[in-house]
Amino acid sequence: MLTRPPGHAKSQAMPLDAFTNVFAGNPLDRASYQRSQADWVAQRIADPDSLALVLWNGKPMVETKAGGGSQIAYVRASMAEEMSDGGERLLFLGLWKETAVFALDMEGQTDPADGPLQGMGRFEDLRAVALDLTGADAAMAATAKAMFEWRRRHRHCANCGQPSSPMDGGWKRFCPACKTEHFPRTDPVVIMLLHRGDRCLLGRQAVWPKGMYSALAGFLEPGESIEEACAREVFEEAGLRTARVRYHSTQPWPYPSSLMIGLMAEVEDGEATADKTELEEVRWFTREEARELIGATLPGARAPGSMAIAYQLIKAWAEAES
Ligand SMILES: [Zn+2]
Numbered sequence: 001m002l003t004r005p006p007g008h009a010k011s012q013a014m015p016l017d018a019f020t021n022v023f024a025g026n027p028l029d030r031a032s033y034q035r036s037q038a039d040w041v042a043q044r045i046a047d048p049d050s051l052a053l054v055l056w057n058g059k060p061m062v063e064t065k066a067g068g069g070s071q072i073a074y075v076r077a078s079m080a081e082e083m084s085d086g087g088e089r090l091l092f093l094g095l096w097k098e099t100a101v102f103a104l105d106m107e108g109q110t111d112p113a114d115g116p117l118q119g120m121g122r123f124e125d126l127r128a129v130a131l132d133l134t135g136a137d138a139a140m141a142a143t144a145k146a147m148f149e150w151r152r153r154h155r156h157c158a159n160c161g162q163p164s165s166p167m168d169g170g171w172k173r174f175c176p177a178c179k180t181e182h183f184p185r186t187d188p189v190v191i192m193l194l195h196r197g198d199r200c201l202l203g204r205q206a207v208w209p210k211g212m213y214s215a216l217a218g219f220l221e222p223g224e225s226i227e228e229a230c231a232r233e234v235f236e237e238a239g240l241r242t243a244r245v246r247y248h249s250t251q252p253w254p255y256p257s258s259l260m261i262g263l264m265a266e267v268e269d270g271e272a273t274a275d276k277t278e279l280e281e282v283r284w285f286t287r288e289e290a291r292e293l294i295g296a297t298l299p300g301a302r303a304p305g306s307m308a309i310a311y312q313l314i315k316a317w318a319e320a321e322s
């Protein structure tokens with residue numbers, strides 16, 4: 001009888017560090033009980049050891065590391081607080097050991113690196129710089145970006161329309177007029193690699209760069225389970241029925257507030273047809289072709305960059321034993 005080593009039993013629960021996508025792996029202790037105490041947060045802001053990372057229109061302030069690569073460029077938390085419109089644009093990100101880490105949201109046309117933050121760092125697009133940062137830095141910047149995207153879109157109460165105020169270090173907004181609390185949103189997206197036998201199916205949107213293929217994806221709707229959303233999207237976009245779904249990993253994606261839920265979807269036999277609304281083409285790839293896609297050696301076709309969970313799904317399937 002074929003036996004598997006205990007660590008590879010199919011029923012084994014997934015360890016927390018089994019797979020960490022870019023933007024996951026934020027190392028901070030969010031200290032969610034302490035951050036609800038305004039006095040505690042004020043003490044952390046006043047502490048000269050407390051730090052703040054700065055985002056300008058969603059771009060983190062970074063600096064070049066000795067020896068290459070980039071890292072987050074921090075300012076003192078008290079300085080960030082002074083620039084935060086009375087705390088409106090300040091977020092308590094969490095604790096790194098004993099050190100409190102905040103984030104400051106800067107907006108507007110003028111680059112703060114040419115103004116109040118001159119000489120302290122430079123602002124870089126998060127996606128462009130993410131792979132140049134450590135995973136921890138990229139995840140902290142992504143957390144701050146997602147929170148600030150939410151803040152900017154939710155400055156008024158969704159219940160009565162009056163201005164709301166930040167609470168809990170920025171993790172909640174409160175409407176003084178109707179006493180409603182508002183919490184940051186996360187929008188789940190299912191993204192799935194379709195496979196049957198020794199082939200996987202990828203799609204491409206007309207607006208994508210020439211030759212790029214990726215995993216099918218779509219927003220999960222209210223009242224759907226993850227596996228139901230997967231099956232619906234697969235049928236809508238490719239005309240195929242899903243037989244089995246397996247979870248791979250997830251990725252926080254702060255554009256503006258998604259959680260990409262990565263799945264492997266085994267589909268039933270059938271003819272794959274692009275819906276022509278979201279996808280202009282769907283195409284089967286053999287496992288060998290999928291390996292070439294990942295290695296960027298397949299003529300005329302390419303995969304998304306390694307930062308994307310779609311790349312990781314294709315890679316996991318391509319490298320699995322057939
Ligand atoms: Zn209200």
